[in-house]
Amino acid sequence: MKFGIISTANIARKALIPAMKRSDKAEVVAIASGSGQAQAVADEHGIPKAYDRYEDVLADPDIDAVYIPLPNHLHKEWVMKAAEAGKHILCEKPAGLNAREMEEMEAVCREHDVVFMEAFMYQFHKQHERVKELMAAGEIGDVTLVRASFSFPLREPAGNIRVDRHKGGGSIYDVGSYCLHTFQNILDDGVDEVFVEADMSDEFGVDMSAQGIVTMKSGVRGMFDSGFNTEMRHEYEVVGTHGTIKVSRAYRPDAFGHEGHVIVEKAGITRDERIMSDQYKEEVDHFVEAIEQGVEPRNSYDMSKQNMAAIDACYESVKTGRKVKV
Structure with a gap:
C-alpha cells in the first residue's frame, strides 16, 4: 500500500x-x-x-x-x-x-x-488483547471499575499546539481521549454519562489537567485523569470483585522497547506478564488489511463517533459543572 x-x-x-x-x-x-x-x-x-x-x-x-x-x-x-x-x-x-x-x-x-x-495506536498492542482474555476467563471476577491515567510534563507550553484553544488544544483532547477510548475498547461498552472537573489555564484558555467520573451504559464506572503537569503516567487498571489487572505501560510501551506490562493481583498474589508488540506497525498493518479486505477497521466509525461524543460531554461538564449525558 x-x-x-x-x-x-x-x-x-x-x-x-x-x-x-x-x-x-x-x-x-x-x-x-x-x-x-x-x-x-x-x-x-x-x-x-x-x-x-x-x-x-x-x-x-x-x-x-x-x-x-x-x-x-x-x-x-x-x-x-x-x-x-x-x-x-x-x-x-x-x-x-x-x-x-x-x-x-x-x-x-x-x-x-x-x-x-x-x-489510536495503543489498542493494537497485544497486551490489551491479553487483558480482555483475562477478563473473559473470569480471572478477576465481575468488573466494577476501570481507572485510566495519561499525563506528562509540558514544561514550556507557550507556543505549543497542545495549548492552542483555536486548534483543539487541551489535555482531554490530547491524552484524556485515550482514557475515554480505553473504557470503550476494554469493556466493549459505550459511555453514558460523565462528570468532569478541569484546571483551566487563564493564559491559554484550555484544560491543563482534568479528572472525570464516567458511567458506562452497562453501569460500570470509569475514572480518568489527564494532564500536562505531572511526570509521564500512562496506565489503566481494571478492578473486579476478585482482583485487579493493571497495565502500567498502556499507551506508550514503545518507550520501553515495545514491551507491555500486565500485572494481575488476586488473593494477595501478584503475577507479572511481559508482552512484546510493535503497536505502530500493528496499526499500519491492520489498516492496510482492512483496505485490502474491504472491511471496516477495528477502530470503527461507531467507536470514533462515541469517543468524540464522550469528549464533547466532558467539555460540556467542565463548562457547566454538572453531569452530562452522552
Whole structure:
C-alpha cells in the first residue's frame, strides 16, 4: 500500500514513518509540508517525493492512502479532501473537534468508498488483547471499575499546539481521549454519562489537567485523569470483585522497547506478564488489511463517533459543572 504523509509533524517523523518502513504491507512514497520541511524529511527517511502543498499528495496517482497527523482543527478539512480524492485515510486522534465533525467525515468517506481509521495506536498492542482474555476467563471476577491515567510534563507550553484553544488544544483532547477510548475498547461498552472537573489555564484558555467520573451504559464506572503537569503516567487498571489487572505501560510501551506490562493481583498474589508488540506497525498493518479486505477497521466509525461524543460531554461538564449525558 503506497502512502502519502500530509505534514511533517513529530508523530509522523518519529513513529509512523519508521513503523511503515518496518511493515512489509506499506511504503511511504511522498510527504508534504506547508512549512518547507518536506524535502529535508524526505531525505532523512528515504521518501522519493516531497511536496510543498498538501493538495499535491492528494493529486498524486501513485498514492493509495494518506496519513494525516495535522493539528486537530484541520482533521475534518483534510479527511474530507482526501476522501474526495479517493485516498484511504489514517487520521491521528482525536478524529475531529466534536461528534458532528466525525459524522460529516464518515458521510464523505462512505460516499467515496474509502476506508477511514482514527489512529489510536495503543489498542493494537497485544497486551490489551491479553487483558480482555483475562477478563473473559473470569480471572478477576465481575468488573466494577476501570481507572485510566495519561499525563506528562509540558514544561514550556507557550507556543505549543497542545495549548492552542483555536486548534483543539487541551489535555482531554490530547491524552484524556485515550482514557475515554480505553473504557470503550476494554469493556466493549459505550459511555453514558460523565462528570468532569478541569484546571483551566487563564493564559491559554484550555484544560491543563482534568479528572472525570464516567458511567458506562452497562453501569460500570470509569475514572480518568489527564494532564500536562505531572511526570509521564500512562496506565489503566481494571478492578473486579476478585482482583485487579493493571497495565502500567498502556499507551506508550514503545518507550520501553515495545514491551507491555500486565500485572494481575488476586488473593494477595501478584503475577507479572511481559508482552512484546510493535503497536505502530500493528496499526499500519491492520489498516492496510482492512483496505485490502474491504472491511471496516477495528477502530470503527461507531467507536470514533462515541469517543468524540464522550469528549464533547466532558467539555460540556467542565463548562457547566454538572453531569452530562452522552
